[in-house]
Amino acid sequence: MKHAKLGFFLGKKTIKLISLLVVVCFASFWIVEQSPIDPVRAYIGEMSIQSEQKAKLDEYWGVNTPVQEKFFNWAGKLLKGDFGVSLIYRVPVIDVIKEKFTASLILMACSWLISGVIGFVLGIIAGMKNGTWIDKAIKTYCYILTATPTFWLALLLLMVFSVYLGLFPLGFSVPIGVAAANVTLFDKFQHLILPALTLSLLGVAQIAMFTREKLIKVLLSDYVLFAKARGEKGLDLILRHGVRNVALPAITLQFLGFSELFGGAALVEQVFSYPGIGQATVAAGLRSDVPLLLGIVIFSAIFVFFGNLIADLIYEFIDPRLKQKEAML
Amino acid sequence: MGEKTEIYSGIRQKTEALLKIKDMSLSFIQYTSGLRQTELKVISGLSMEAHKGEILAVVGSSGSGKSLLAHAILGILPSNAKLEGKMEYCACTLTQEKKEELRGKELALIPQSTTYLDPLMRISDQVIGSVEEENEGLRKKLQRKIFRKYDLKPEVERMFPHELSGGMTRRVLVSTAVISSAKLIIADEPTPGLDDKTLKETLSYFRDMANNGCAVILITHDIEAALKISDKIAIFYAGTILEVANVEDFKNDGEYLRHPYTRALWNALPQNKFQAIKGHQPMQDEVTDGCIFYERCSKKSEFCSKGFPNLKRVNGGLVRCNNVS
Numbered sequence: 001m002k003h004a005k006l007g008f009f010l011g012k013k014t015i016k017l018i019s020l021l022v023v024v025c026f027a028s029f030w031i032v033e034q035s036p037i038d039p040v041r042a043y044i045g046e047m048s049i050q051s052e053q054k055a056k057l058d059e060y061w062g063v064n065t066p067v068q069e070k071f072f073n074w075a076g077k078l079l080k081g082d083f084g085v086s087l088i089y090r091v092p093v094i095d096v097i098k099e100k101f102t103a104s105l106i107l108m109a110c111s112w113l114i115s116g117v118i119g120f121v122l123g124i125i126a127g128m129k130n131g132t133w134i135d136k137a138i139k140t141y142c143y144i145l146t147a148t149p150t151f152w153l154a155l156l157l158l159m160v161f162s163v164y165l166g167l168f169p170l171g172f173s174v175p176i177g178v179a180a181a182n183v184t185l186f187d188k189f190q191h192l193i194l195p196a197l198t199l200s201l202l203g204v205a206q207i208a209m210f211t212r213e214k215l216i217k218v219l220l221s222d223y224v225l226f227a228k229a230r231g232e233k234g235l236d237l238i239l240r241h242g243v244r245n246v247a248l249p250a251i252t253l254q255f256l257g258f259s260e261l262f263g264g265a266a267l268v269e270q271v272f273s274y275p276g277i278g279q280a281t282v283a284a285g286l287r288s289d290v291p292l293l294l295g296i297v298i299f300s301a302i303f304v305f306f307g308n309l310i311a312d313l314i315y316e317f318i319d320p321r322l323k324q325k326e327a328m329l
Numbered sequence: 330m331g332e333k334t335e336i337y338s339g340i341r342q343k344t345e346a347l348l349k350i351k352d353m354s355l356s357f358i359q360y361t362s363g364l365r366q367t368e369l370k371v372i373s374g375l376s377m378e379a380h381k382g383e384i385l386a387v388v389g390s391s392g393s394g395k396s397l398l399a400h401a402i403l404g405i406l407p408s409n410a411k412l413e414g415k416m417e418y419c420a421c422t423l424t425q426e427k428k429e430e431l432r433g434k435e436l437a438l439i440p441q442s443t444t445y446l447d448p449l450m451r452i453s454d455q456v457i458g459s460v461e462e463e464n465e466g467l468r469k470k471l472q473r474k475i476f477r478k479y480d481l482k483p484e485v486e487r488m489f490p491h492e493l494s495g496g497m498t499r500r501v502l503v504s505t506a507v508i509s510s511a512k513l514i515i516a517d518e519p520t521p522g523l524d525d526k527t528l529k530e531t532l533s534y535f536r537d538m539a540n541n542g543c544a545v546i547l548i549t550h551d552i553e554a555a556l557k558i559s560d561k562i563a564i565f566y567a568g569t570i571l572e573v574a575n576v577e578d579f580k581n582d583g584e585y586l587r588h589p590y591t592r593a594l595w596n597a598l599p600q601n602k603f604q605a606i607k608g609h610q611p612m613q614d615e616v617t618d619g620c621i622f623y624e625r626c627s628k629k630s631e632f633c634s635k636g637f638p639n640l641k642r643v644n645g646g647l648v649r650c651n652n653v654s
């Protein structure tokens with residue numbers, strides 16, 4: 001029964017993912033097609049070439065082929081898993097994405113976890129101390145963070161910690177001028193801290209405010225009133241009933257935040273010259289690397305989709321109240 | 330005060346009073362537009378006593394403030410509530426601190442509905458409650474014993490509140506009070522939604538508790554259910570108690586009932602004249618000078634509109650009416 005429901009759920013989601021990808025492919029291809037991007041220019045850069053060679057390249061990149069044909073060529077290759085070759089990195093798009101995504105994933109995972117935990121704890125404290133100065137301080141902090149542009153905060157941290165205090169390296173995911181084999185885990189870690197910190201600080205606000213609101217509501221509920229009537233109080237009551245009822249929605253929200261996480265990462269990576277997927281996206285956009293850009297769009301859509309999928313899974317299969325619905329179906 | 334104590338001591342009592350409430354009133358501070366502060370009076374001039382070994386039914390229609398009375402006794406009122414009057418438990422003044430100390434131990438609430446159970450906590454954990462680790466085994470055993478007694482199957486232990494039927498919910502809620510070994514048990518509307526058999530069973534649980542020496546306050550709007558098991562009936566109307574009658578007073582034609590409202594209630598019962606009472610309870614913001622039942626009373630006289638009648642002892646019961654002697 002339960003497996004049947006999970007199967008049905010996953011089947012439905014797979015269809016959803018496929019249709020999402022089809023739409024994303026169409027839309028992004030169309031947008032790129034509308035933009036004044038010259039793939040040949042992007043490929044050769046500032047070099048000057050003879051018109052003969054230019055014609056060859058035009059043909060290779062399909063400058064003069066009709067849009068439909070171009071789309072089907074691209075989509076056909078895509079179905080075989082061929083994303084084409086990146087114009088700026090000159091290696092297969094899939095390799096670029098693999099490398100950059102891994103770097104970003106570490107960054108995003110760190111800040112996702114840190115912001116989630118800190119945000120949740122702050123939210124619980126604020127909700128518990130609703131109306132006191134602690135609550136006001138946390139709320140103010142969250143409002144300020146929400147109003148702070150990502151890149152500005154990134155620059156600020158960079159200036160304070162790297163330039164003035166010299167605590168962290170200025171950028172990149174590894175030290176400059178050190179052979180890849182000699183890069184230590186510590187080096188990587190050091191280069192990760194500031195970007196991850198920036199992203200975490202920003203992520204805290206939303207989850208903290210959400211947790212706070214939720215906890216305040218829970219504390220006004222009948223079941224907390226009854227718990228009090230039975231002699232429960234203080235932190236014990238918050239842990240027994242508050243955290244229990246707030247945790248699931250908060251985790252769900254955190255998974256739903258994958259898209260913002262991705263957007264934030266793009267900006268932060270730019271400021272810290274952290275060679276992740278965000279930076280690659282900006283580079284691909286600025287330098288008209290169409291195959292890479294399309295590849296990234298597809299992968300980021302999948303990434304965000306999985307965040308939403310996990311959120312849905314939590315609601316449908318972990319929350320016991322919704323498990324019940326399955327029994328009634 | 331002295332006069333009232335005397336009134337109570339005059340009533341036929343089997344046992345000593347565990348809880349005494351004198352002249353309790355409860356109002357809510359509300360902020361209307363422009364930060365103007367108004368007070369909404371929900372309970373006023375309420376006096377009652379609960380005795381060991383007895384069931385006192387507090388009967389009144391919904392919205393009249395019965396749940397708030399229960400919450401006031403337990404000290405779980407919302408922060409904008411203002412409570413006045415005197416409360417005594419075991420002959421000691423029942424302050425807020427005292428309530429906090431006693432609840433869960435000597436005072437227990439059987440709440441109104443399933444919303445009072447944590448939706449994400451398994452039933453056995455909720456019934457056992459928050460206990461120190463070393464006592465957990467003992468409480469677990471006790472919980473199993475209570476579940477067997479109330480015919481709750483072992484599966485129920487691991488269920489969540491939404492999986493329980495109405496009757497099961499009721500028994501689970503009763504279990505939370507039984508496990509606490511409280512001496513004063515306040516059951517808030519424990520009967521709605523129950524079929525006849527479950528209703529009888531539930532009511533018998535309360536009788537058991539009283540027979541075991543507890544004082545039970547049974548809050549209900551169902552006067553028939555109350556009559557089945559209670560020893561005394563307090564008639565709750567618009568935030569106060571108009572009459573405390575012994576259950577025998579409702580026998581025959583109800584000629585022993587003291588207050589016109591109680592008689593009207595009696596007449597409204599299907600097995601009697603099935604006559605509805607005209608009019609409606611005054612709203613909380615309607616200020617009345619005189620008797621709170623004045624508008625609807627068929628026996629009113631002129632001076633009833635001036636001053637709320639005092640609580641008088643009549644025929645082994647209490648009544649607030651000018652025209653009873």
Ligand SMILES: Nc1ncnc2c1ncn2[C@@H]1O[C@H](COP(=O)(O)OP(=O)(O)O)[C@@H](O)[C@H]1O
Pocket residue numbers: 357369371389390391392393394395396397398407
């Ligand atoms: N926090 C509050 N602020 C203002 N009024 C309230 C509050 N809580 C309850 N009341 C009022 O008190 C009245 C009595 O409520 P309640 O005790 O639940 O009635 P009953 O249990 O008899 O049905 C309600 O009609 C409601 O309007």
Ligand code: SF4
Pocket residue numbers: 589590620621622623626627628629630633638649650651652
């Ligand atoms: S005091 Fe007067 S108005 Fe009030 S119930 Fe008695 S007779 Fe009726």
Ligand SMILES: [Mg+2]
Pocket residue numbers: 395396397441517518
């Ligand atoms: Mg009620």
